[in-house]
Amino acid sequence: MTIRLGIIGWPLIKTFSPNIHQTLSEISNVDVTYKKLPIENFTLDIFESLNNDFDGYNITIPHKENIYNLSKDLKNVLRSSAVDNIKAVNTVKVDDNIVSLSNTDVDGINQTFEFLNFDINDKHVLILGSGGSAQTAQYALSENNKVYIVSRNKKDGDLSYSDLNEIAGDIEVIINTTPLGMPPYENEKLPISLLNFSKLELFYNFGYGVSKKLTSELPKNVTSIDGTIMLIAQAISSFNIWTGQSIKFNEAYKKILERIDHEN
Structure with missing residues (x-):
C-alpha cells in the first residue's frame, strides 16, 4: 500500500522535502508518494479535504500556527503536548479518521x-x-x-x-x-x-x-x-510517525545530504 504524503506552505518556491522522503522511502522499503502543495490561504475546508486525500503531511511557513487554531474546529483530533505548548504544528497524520498533530521541529x-x-x-x-x-x-x-x-x-x-x-x-x-x-x-x-x-x-x-x-x-x-540538519532530522521523525518505522538520524543523514546536495 502506498502512503500518501505531502507538504503544505506558501510560497513553497523551493523545498527539499520530496527528495528527502523519497530517500527515506528507499532506505525503509516503504512505498510513499510526497507531493508539493503550495497553498496561500489555508482554510478549514482545505484542512478537511487534505485529511481525506492524504495519510500525512508536513506544514511549513506560514501555516504552522493557523493549522493549530483550525484544529480546534475539527473532531477526532489528537495534539501532542509539544503542539499544545507551542501552538504550532509541522506534522499531521491521518489514521482511521483520527487526525494527530505533532511538532517534529523540536x-x-x-x-x-x-x-x-x-x-x-x-x-x-x-x-x-x-x-x-x-x-x-x-x-x-x-x-x-x-x-x-x-x-x-x-x-x-x-x-x-x-x-x-x-x-x-x-x-x-x-x-x-x-x-x-x-x-x-x-x-x-x-x-x-x-x-x-x-x-x-x-x-x-x-x-x-x-x-x-x-x-x-x-x-x-x-x-x-x-537549517539543513534540522530539516533532515525533523523529516526523519515525521516519516517515522507516518510509517511506523524507527529510522535513526545517523543511519540516514549522509545519504539524504548527498541527495539534496545533488539537487542544489
Whole structure:
C-alpha cells in the first residue's frame, strides 16, 4: 500500500522535502508518494479535504500556527503536548479518521545541537521572529537557557529591535526564524548589526539555502549554520510517525545530504 504524503506552505518556491522522503522511502522499503502543495490561504475546508486525500503531511511557513487554531474546529483530533505548548504544528497524520498533530521541529532543533556538539545550556539565546518556528525554538530551549524573542510584530513579552542594544553584549546564540535570506527575500538584510553581539558563538538560520549576504558581517570565530540538519532530522521523525518505522538520524543523514546536495 502506498502512503500518501505531502507538504503544505506558501510560497513553497523551493523545498527539499520530496527528495528527502523519497530517500527515506528507499532506505525503509516503504512505498510513499510526497507531493508539493503550495497553498496561500489555508482554510478549514482545505484542512478537511487534505485529511481525506492524504495519510500525512508536513506544514511549513506560514501555516504552522493557523493549522493549530483550525484544529480546534475539527473532531477526532489528537495534539501532542509539544503542539499544545507551542501552538504550532509541522506534522499531521491521518489514521482511521483520527487526525494527530505533532511538532517534529523540536527533534530537529535538539538534533542540530547534538550533531554540532554544541552545549546549549546556560546560554543567552536571541530568537529573531515570533511565528510558529520561533515558538518552537523557545519551547525547546527555555528550560535550560535565557531566551529572548525579538520581532517587528511585537507580542507580549517580546522585544522590539530598538531594545536589542541593552542585551546584545550578553547574547551567545542567535536563531533566525524569519524568511530573510531565502527566496524571494535573499537580498534583504536583518534589521540589526551583528557586530554588536560581542559574545556571539553561533548564528543559526532555521531556513536552508540561505544567502551568505545575511551573515556577511559575522566575525570569523562565530559559527554560522543553516537549517539543513534540522530539516533532515525533523523529516526523519515525521516519516517515522507516518510509517511506523524507527529510522535513526545517523543511519540516514549522509545519504539524504548527498541527495539534496545533488539537487542544489
